[in-house]
Amino acid sequence: MILITGATGTVGSEVVKALLPAxxxxxxxxxRDPGAVFPSGAQKVVADVGSSNLTPVLDGVRALFSITPGLNIAEHDHRLVAAAQRAGVERIVKLSVRNVGHDGADPITALHRAGEEAIRDSGIGWTFLRPTAFMSNALNWAGMIAADQVVYAPFAAGRAAVVDPADIAAVAAACLTQDGHNHRVYELTGPEPLSPADQVALLGEVLWRDLRYVEADPAGMVAQMVSYGMPEEQAQAVTELFRSTLEPYNSEPTGDVAAVTGRPAHSFTDWAKAHRAEFPSPEAVQDVATIEESR
Known part of the structure; x- marks a missing residue:
């Protein structure tokens, strides 16, 4: 049995798709969501890594994919490791961050580093996936693009070889089901370094829109995440993680996706074409607003 934590998230949901129907x-x-719906062939368990008894959750599990978001990363990793040891889990594949291997000191990287250490010390076989920034973060711009075709985002000088979450999932699926990945660390990237302006330009080409990028104060990014309901401390930590795109190593592509999956990593254009429908047109937004006003 394979267990996926964080199964409704950006990467977790992709891992579920990558593993099914095989x-x-x-x-x-x-x-944690009793109403969450998953594809046929997946057994849903409703529990909270932070508070539930994990022993029954891990009963019969031999491979675990660990996604521990928020600011409880190290705590949750320790709880999962302890339960995995009791259950006889043989392999843990952890979603971490690229900064761990490059002396990153931001809060989220420090928490992932502590989680990795707990897994290393557990005696259980492990694989660490350390991606750079996700291509899917561009979905946070959808509202701005629909409103006035201008993207406001910080760290204009940053360049990252952003990665498709579907590529992370393909690597995770291989590591969970195939031999040869024990005690391996994979830094997962896309094929080319891109600045925020580069990503906006490529989105414009795919969406057939004249988009423009404007650098924003990082405080605005924090405020936006808080407005979405994220605690301010976590929003500050996420912003510090994004600041690492200013570090040279984040602009360096690796071949780890291809080495594990046997195919090239997706480009940002590939990702944008696959997710074109998630960027509503200004006309669609106006239609929704008109409907709401008429109610």
């Missing part, structure tokens, strides 16, 4: 009946997904 692992149907052998896949367990962990969620």
């Amino acid at each position: 692992q149907a009946g052998h896949l367990r997904v962990l969620t």
Whole structure:
């Protein structure tokens, strides 16, 4: 049995898709949401890594994909490791961050580093996936693009070889089901370094829109995340993680996606084409506003 934590998230949901239908009946997904719906072949378990008894959740599990978001990363990793040891789990694949291997000192990187250490010390086989920034972060710009075709985002000088979450999932699926990945660290990137302005330009080409990028104060990014309901401390930590795009190593592509999956990593243009429908047109936004006003 394979267990996926964080199964409704950006990467977790992609891992579920990557493992099915091949692992149907052998896949367990962990969620805090009783109403969450998963594809056929996945066994849903409703529990909270931070507070639930994890022993029954891990019963019969031999491979675990650990996604521990927020600011409880190290705490949750320790709880998962302890439960995995009791359950006889043989392999843990952890989603970490690229900064861990490059002396990153921001809060989220420090928490992931502590989580990795707990897994290393557990005696359980492990693989660490350390991606750079996700291509899917561009979805946070959808509202701005629909409103006035201008993207406001910080760190204009930053360049990152952003990665498609579907590529992370493909690597994770291989590491969970194939031999040869024990005690390996994979730095997962896309094929080219891109600044925020580069990403906006490529989105414009795919969406057939004249988009413009304007650098924003990082405080604005914090305020936006807080407005979405994220605690301010976590929003500050996420912003500090994004600041690492200013570090040279984040602009350096690796070949780890291809080495594990046997195919090239997706480009940002590939990702944008696959997610074109998630960027509503100004006309669609106006239509929704008109409907709401008429109610």
